[in-house]
Amino acid sequence: MKKLISILMIIIILITFCSSVVFADTDPITAMGGAPTADNGFFTTVAGKVLNIVQIIGAVAATIMIVMIAIKFMTASPTEKADVKKQLIGYVIGVVILVAMIGLIQMVAAFGGQVSSTAGG
Numbered sequence: 001m002k003k004l005i006s007i008l009m010i011i012i013i014l015i016t017f018c019s020s021v022v023f024a025d026t027d028p029i030t031a032m033g034g035a036p037t038a039d040n041g042f043f044t045t046v047a048g049k050v051l052n053i054v055q056i057i058g059a060v061a062a063t064i065m066i067v068m069i070a071i072k073f074m075t076a077s078p079t080e081k082a083d084v085k086k087q088l089i090g091y092v093i094g095v096v097i098l099v100a101m102i103g104l105i106q107m108v109a110a111f112g113g114q115v116s117s118t119a120g121g
Contacts (some may be wrong), residue, residue, distance in 0.1 A: 001085070005070065008092060012066050015059065015099060051105055058098045065091055 069091060073084045 005073070005088075008088070009066065009070075012062055012095065015062065015095070047105075047109060051102065051109070055102055058102070062095050062098070 069084060069088055072087075073081060076084050
């Protein structure tokens, strides 16, 4: 069980590092893709911003939840550890669904950007 938890912690940490957003630019609008233009439509810009927000919230929520479940597991009695394991299974399924949906949305957005750029030019 310790091996499973350590593997899950490594996966969560990697997900958190891969989905972080850093605004090194002085203007957040420019960093998020700029104002809508003819090449970069309003929907694409708004969808990108929403996707970034969902990624950040998901990473923060996933990190908080894994810490809470780990603390519960460490302080639980042997009979309560079974309940914590059930919570962990649900948590892992939720994180996998979140990451899969974000990846799917990014693929659709990339495909849509390619279609609109070839159709317009």
